[in-house]
Amino acid sequence: MSYTAKQHEVAGDVLDAIEYCYEQGWTDGLPVVPPEASRVTAMLRMEGRPPETVIAHHPATQIDLTLHGAAVNAVMAGCLPEYFPVVVAAFEAMAKKPFNFHGSTASTGGSAPLLVVSGPVVDDIGMNAGVNLFGPGNRANATIGRAVRLIILNIFRMTPGIADKSTQGNPGKYSFCIAERADKTPWQCLNEELGYASENSPVTVFAGGGFVNVENHGGQTAEAVLETVADAMANCGCISIGQSAVILSPEHAEIVANSGFSKADTKEFLFQHARRSEKTLRRIGKFSPREYALQQQNDCHRGLSPQDILLVVGGGDAGGHSSFVPSWSRTRASMMQSEAIGVCVDC
Amino acid sequence: MQLEDPTATSPIQNHHLAPRLRSLKGMRIGLLSNGKANARELLLKTAAKFEQNDQCTVLGDMTFKTNASAPAEEGVISELAGRSDLLLTANGD
Numbered sequence: 525m526s527y528t529a530k531q532h533e534v535a536g537d538v539l540d541a542i543e544y545c546y547e548q549g550w551t552d553g554l555p556v557v558p559p560e561a562s563r564v565t566a567m568l569r570m571e572g573r574p575p576e577t578v579i580a581h582h583p584a585t586q587i588d589l590t591l592h593g594a595a596v597n598a599v600m601a602g603c604l605p606e607y608f609p610v611v612v613a614a615f616e617a618m619a620k621k622p623f624n625f626h627g628s629t630a631s632t633g634g635s636a637p638l639l640v641v642s643g644p645v646v647d648d649i650g651m652n653a654g655v656n657l658f659g660p661g662n663r664a665n666a667t668i669g670r671a672v673r674l675i676i677l678n679i680f681r682m683t684p685g686i687a688d689k690s691t692q693g694n695p696g697k698y699s700f701c702i703a704e705r706a707d708k709t710p711w712q713c714l715n716e717e718l719g720y721a722s723e724n725s726p727v728t729v730f731a732g733g734g735f736v737n738v739e740n741h742g743g744q745t746a747e748a749v750l751e752t753v754a755d756a757m758a759n760c761g762c763i764s765i766g767q768s769a770v771i772l773s774p775e776h777a778e779i780v781a782n783s784g785f786s787k788a789d790t791k792e793f794l795f796q797h798a799r800r801s802e803k804t805l806r807r808i809g810k811f812s813p814r815e816y817a818l819q820q821q822n823d824c825h826r827g828l829s830p831q832d833i834l835l836v837v838g839g840g841d842a843g844g845h846s847s848f849v850p851s852w853s854r855t856r857a858s859m860m861q862s863e864a865i866g867v868c869v870d871c
Numbered sequence: 872m873q874l875e876d877p878t879a880t881s882p883i884q885n886h887h888l889a890p891r892l893r894s895l896k897g898m899r900i901g902l903l904s905n906g907k908a909n910a911r912e913l914l915l916k917t918a919a920k921f922e923q924n925d926q927c928t929v930l931g932d933m934t935f936k937t938n939a940s941a942p943a944e945e946g947v948i949s950e951l952a953g954r955s956d957l958l959l960t961a962n963g964d
Contacts, residue, residue, distance in 0.1 A: 529875045530876035531876070532873070534873075560873065583942075588879065593879055596875045626940060627941060678878050853940075
């Protein structure tokens with residue numbers, strides 16, 4: 525390999541190396557895996573392209589993310605080499621202009637990139653799409669999401685308080701990575717819905733402003749479940765013309781599908797019901813004539829159309845708990861993007 | 872132990888400041904809002920100070936960016952520059 529990386533010689537043992545990483549300001553507050561050269565090499569071998577290949581560019585700082593830089597941070601996050609193509613695809617998606625990489629990572633809004641992984645790679649690398657979907661315990665989910673944050677911190681220098689101005693932040697800024705639960709999806713899976721072949725595995729990135737638990741254990745019709753979700757989407761703190769991510773639990777998805785609702789029907793219902801009156805928005809100081817003129821609706825809906833809703837199934841078999849993740853920004857400053865992983869992981 | 876560096880180098884950017892105006896007297900002021908709440912009021916009140924103190928003229932229309940966290944759309948700055956001597960804008964919330 526001809527690429528020459530900057531090296532740091534650290535005396536002592538691995539615990540000393542962990543402390544060195546802290547001293548350099550390379551962590552997210554948690555200990556990192558010291559990025560020893562052989563581990564970085566192993567990470568890069570999963571990709572195949574030269575290490576100096578640029579996979580993302582920051583429009584404000586003009587900083588480039590190379591495969592090498594991504595690999596070093598993926599090692600630090602604790603990723604196995606087979607997770608690396610997902611990390612790469614995530615940044616290739618975020619580099620697309622409509623995602624607005626700068627704004628979504630610098631804003632007072634405090635969003636974190638939510639990664640939704642769909643397709644065969646979910647099982648190939650052992651991702652979690654079930655119980656504790658957004659929680660700890662699964663190495664792939666945890667470390668892929670963490671690699672994203674370490675890259676944002678170390679490569680792109682979105683340092684909290686300096687370039688990252690988020691008022692309160694968001695727990696997803698540690699790691700925000702889930703997999704679609706294909707076996708419990710009663711409709712077309714996300715990869716095919718996005719136009720990919722069934723054997724392709726796209727990573728969808730969504731500037732997630734937070735996490736809203738949507739609980740309903742009594743509703744037994746699609747309308748009952750989805751009205752609950754729509755109400756969460758339209759809460760005064762989240763209502764905007766931005767996009768939405770809705771993750772239905774398997775239990776809720778089954779109720780909705782058994783009521784005869786297709787995926788399109790579900791999105792249509794959510795869009796029609798996730799709304800607030802102009803009077804309410806004016807009362808709370810959130811009405812913008814220019815924004816809601818875009819909708820051409822009587823009330824102020826969340827998003828501009830049902831297509832603004834990312835809908836997937838995920839979580840454990842039991843429990844009437846779904847979730848809603850609002851997009852960052854008060855308008856449509858960031859639009860979700862997708863990119864398929866570029867290598868075969870289990871070949 | 873040899874560790875590889877996880878950071879990147881910021882490229883050197885060749886930005887140049889516009890030459891300072893010799894005087895503000897009678898200058899034409901363009902207004903570019905980032906679309907955030909109260910941006911319009913802030914810019915108008917600031918412009919009013921220049922009208923009062925320096926007899927500046929404020930362009931009658933205010934231009935609004937569609938995305939507060941992205942550069943102004945292509946052509947917007949050059950169009951404003953063509954009919955104003957200085958541009959008032961603001962960052963942040």
